[in-house]
Amino acid sequence: MTQMNMVQAINDALRIAMRKDERVVVMGEDVGKVGGVFRVTSGLYDEFGDARVVDTPLSEGGIIGAAVGMALYGMIPVPEIQFSDFIWPAYDQIVSEVAKYRYRSGGEYTSKMVIRTPVGGGIRGGHYHSQHPEAQFIHVAGLKVVCPSNPYDAKGMLLASIADPDPVLFFEPKRVYRAAKGDVPEGEYTVPLESAAVVREGRHVTVIAYGAMLYEALDAAQKAAEQGIEAEVVDLRTLWPVDIETIIASVKRTGRLIIVHEAPKTCGFGSELVSLVCEKAFYHLEAPPVRVTGYDTPFPYTLEMEYLPLSHRILPAILDTARAV
Amino acid sequence: MTSAAHESIYTAALSDDDVVRVLGPDGSLDARNDPGLSPEEVVHLYRHMVLTRLVDDRLVTLQRQGRIGFHIGSLGEEAAIIGSAYALRKQDWLFPCYREFGAALLRGMQLERYIDNMFGNANDPVKGRQMPDHYTCKAAQFGSVSSPIGTQITQAVGFAWAAKIQKRDLVALTYFGEGATSSNEFHNGLNFAGVFKAPTVFLCRNNGWAISVPTERQTASRTFAEKGVAYGVPGVRVDGNDLFAVIAVTRDAIRRASAGEGPTLIEAITYRMGGHSTSDDPTRYRDKSLLDPWADRDPLARIKRYLDKQGWFTEAEEQKLRTEIDARLRDVVEAAEKTPAPSLESMFDDVYASLPWHLREQRAEVLAGPRAPSAHH
Numbered sequence: 009m010t011q012m013n014m015v016q017a018i019n020d021a022l023r024i025a026m027r028k029d030e031r032v033v034v035m036g037e038d039v040g041k042v043g044g045v046f047r048v049t050s051g052l053y054d055e056f057g058d059a060r061v062v063d064t065p066l067s068e069g070g071i072i073g074a075a076v077g078m079a080l081y082g083m084i085p086v087p088e089i090q091f092s093d094f095i096w097p098a099y100d101q102i103v104s105e106v107a108k109y110r111y112r113s114g115g116e117y118t119s120k121m122v123i124r125t126p127v128g129g130g131i132r133g134g135h136y137h138s139q140h141p142e143a144q145f146i147h148v149a150g151l152k153v154v155c156p157s158n159p160y161d162a163k164g165m166l167l168a169s170i171a172d173p174d175p176v177l178f179f180e181p182k183r184v185y186r187a188a189k190g191d192v193p194e195g196e197y198t199v200p201l202e203s204a205a206v207v208r209e210g211r212h213v214t215v216i217a218y219g220a221m222l223y224e225a226l227d228a229a230q231k232a233a234e235q236g237i238e239a240e241v242v243d244l245r246t247l248w249p250v251d252i253e254t255i256i257a258s259v260k261r262t263g264r265l266i267i268v269h270e271a272p273k274t275c276g277f278g279s280e281l282v283s284l285v286c287e288k289a290f291y292h293l294e295a296p297p298v299r300v301t302g303y304d305t306p307f308p309y310t311l312e313m314e315y316l317p318l319s320h321r322i323l324p325a326i327l328d329t330a331r332a333v
Numbered sequence: 334m335t336s337a338a339h340e341s342i343y344t345a346a347l348s349d350d351d352v353v354r355v356l357g358p359d360g361s362l363d364a365r366n367d368p369g370l371s372p373e374e375v376v377h378l379y380r381h382m383v384l385t386r387l388v389d390d391r392l393v394t395l396q397r398q399g400r401i402g403f404h405i406g407s408l409g410e411e412a413a414i415i416g417s418a419y420a421l422r423k424q425d426w427l428f429p430c431y432r433e434f435g436a437a438l439l440r441g442m443q444l445e446r447y448i449d450n451m452f453g454n455a456n457d458p459v460k461g462r463q464m465p466d467h468y469t470c471k472a473a474q475f476g477s478v479s480s481p482i483g484t485q486i487t488q489a490v491g492f493a494w495a496a497k498i499q500k501r502d503l504v505a506l507t508y509f510g511e512g513a514t515s516s517n518e519f520h521n522g523l524n525f526a527g528v529f530k531a532p533t534v535f536l537c538r539n540n541g542w543a544i545s546v547p548t549e550r551q552t553a554s555r556t557f558a559e560k561g562v563a564y565g566v567p568g569v570r571v572d573g574n575d576l577f578a579v580i581a582v583t584r585d586a587i588r589r590a591s592a593g594e595g596p597t598l599i600e601a602i603t604y605r606m607g608g609h610s611t612s613d614d615p616t617r618y619r620d621k622s623l624l625d626p627w628a629d630r631d632p633l634a635r636i637k638r639y640l641d642k643q644g645w646f647t648e649a650e651e652q653k654l655r656t657e658i659d660a661r662l663r664d665v666v667e668a669a670e671k672t673p674a675p676s677l678e679s680m681f682d683d684v685y686a687s688l689p690w691h692l693r694e695q696r697a698e699v700l701a702g703p704r705a706p707s708a709h710h
Binding site for chain 2: 033059060062064065067069070072073074075076077078079080081082083085097100101104105108109110111112113114115116117118149150152172173174202249252
């Protein structure tokens with residue numbers, strides 16, 4: 009075991025995957041010599057060289073389009089989109105091509121890749137360095153979408169994603185890139201995709217969160233406990249396909265549900281989770297499900313801490329929901 | 334821009350000195366660029382061009398009869414498509430647009446599977462999941478057809494680039510129309526290929542029209558080939574209705590790519606003699622008289638004149654070929670039409686490598702639920 013932050017853990021996973029399988033190629037803007045703007049790919053260029061750690065021209069559509077071709081050839085591309093806010097020029101390739109290849113070719117071709125991209129606010133990045141666009145990708149049939157919250161999961165889930173037969177969109181919560189630290193085993197291990205983790209048990213209310221907001225949910229749960237309310241906190245880890253069994257089992261225990269995410273409320277992933285819970289556990293619900301999310305505005309700069317669903321907003325939601333009759 | 338102005342620009346382009354042409358109007362070959370095909374090769378390619386045209390013709394009829402939903406053909410563009418596909422070496426790959434079934438068949442796709450795709454039946458290579466002419470054939474090293482414009486261009490570059498990283502001698506050729514030169518992917522593809530010297534051949538079928546929009550609304554450049562200059566990619570213009578010239582310039586581009594000299598952009602000047610697809614009515618935007626000069630440049634007629642001059646293909650052989658193709662098509666269409674639709678369950682396969690819980694649920698729901706009242710199948 010070694011203490012690592014998320015940047016180090018993801019870097020470690022990439023190095024392990026690249027040493028193990030020469031088909032793994034890292035590509036993107038500034039991923040090479042400088043090691044990425046967040047240093048996630050630091051040192052890989054020196055170890056694996058220019059052909060496998062590629063500084064590309066500045067075009068997200070070109071990066072993903074070329075990565076599709078590499079995947080069709082049989083490589084395992086791990087392209088980086090420098091900020092998820094900049095993913096949209098590649099949206100056509102991701103939606104129309106990456107997500108559809110297996111289906112539309114009758115299974116003849118796959119476009120297996122892991123697209124890594126930092127997400128989320130709270131870093132004074134303003135609108136174009138802060139968004140959390142998971143819903144737009146979950147809605148697209150054919151992608152797996154993950155968002156680990158800690159170094160152990162980040163390393164194990166990245167290795168699982170690289171080994172997975174399907175394309176994976178790997179969201180990295182950049183607000184906790186360095187803040188989230190923990191013990192990480194040396195060498196290779198995987199954390200299975202499609203499996204959520206109950207990170208705090210509680211009997212009064214279920215709080216679902218992921219990425220950087222997990223820590224806000226845990227903070228709020230701690231404060232609620234001081235007032236006698238025991239919140240159960242679920243870290244989704246994989247957003248799609250979501251671990252529905254863990255969610256439903258928790259809601260059946262608590263009868264109450266809060267969903268926390270940074271992305272705007274309307275048509276956010278929380279909407280889908282509420283629908284799923286209503287379909288599968290409606291008669292276990294003792295209070296209306298609540299979403300604590302970003303607002304339906306563009307992501308603001310100066311007021312970002314008011315926009316984000318931080319602990320101060322989650323706590324009253326927990327207390328109100330737990331006490332609702 | 335009037336149609337007449339369009340035509341004058343367009344015919345001027347064809348008479349430009351920088352357009353490579355081998356097959357003269359009198360059936361002679363220009364020795365400077367003659368690819369040196371044997372009589373057997375010319376006859377083989379001519380037979381294949383006739384097959385392509387007759388398939389096109391049959392599919393348009395089937396669509397008009399309501400037996401298939403759609404067809405997007407290559408009428409008038411056969412030399413550009415078949416010549417370039419023929420120039421490929423065995424190890425090379427094709428990344429198609431949606432008008433190149435002739436190339437797929439030439440590279441080994443079975444006619445039966447192609448026609449199955451037209452019917453979206455259980456034997457369709459893509460299992461009825463895409464509309465007609467959106468198929469795939471990995472065995473023929475032929476990519477997967479999708480409708481969004483230009484997406485295959487960067488994919489071809491990535492494929493060729495991967496082969497280069499793994500030190501394999503392999504070239505990827507990608508097709509697109511001149512309309513796609515306005516797409517993001519064209520510029521991304523040329524730029525990436527230029528920077529990484531990815532062994533790619535960009536084959537632009539400049540057929541004059543992107544549905545109803547003429548070439549001069551796609552670009553203010555004099556040529557499409559010159560767009561390569563900005564990316565450090567040499568561009569070459571070729572008479573796209575000249576089978577010999579297309580083979581010669583494509584071979585040269587493949588040789589360059591294979592030798593590590595980088596990608597080439599080929600502008601094959603041809604003409605879309607039909608509509609964009611069976612869903613299009615070109616009489617709404619294109620005067621029929623515009624087709625006349627191109628009828629004289631018909632790529633099949635040009636080869637036929639050459640064959641006649643050489644005495645390599647008799648009229649009796651021509652009639653026999655057409656009769657044989659006709660009979661074969663009748664059988665293949667009949668079999669495809671009788672083949673049942675893909676199974677209902679198969680709708681949920683291949684979204685992922687294995688079926689996740691939500692698709693299992695939805696599959697069960699469909700299987701248990703009522704059937705659609707007027708299903709296509």
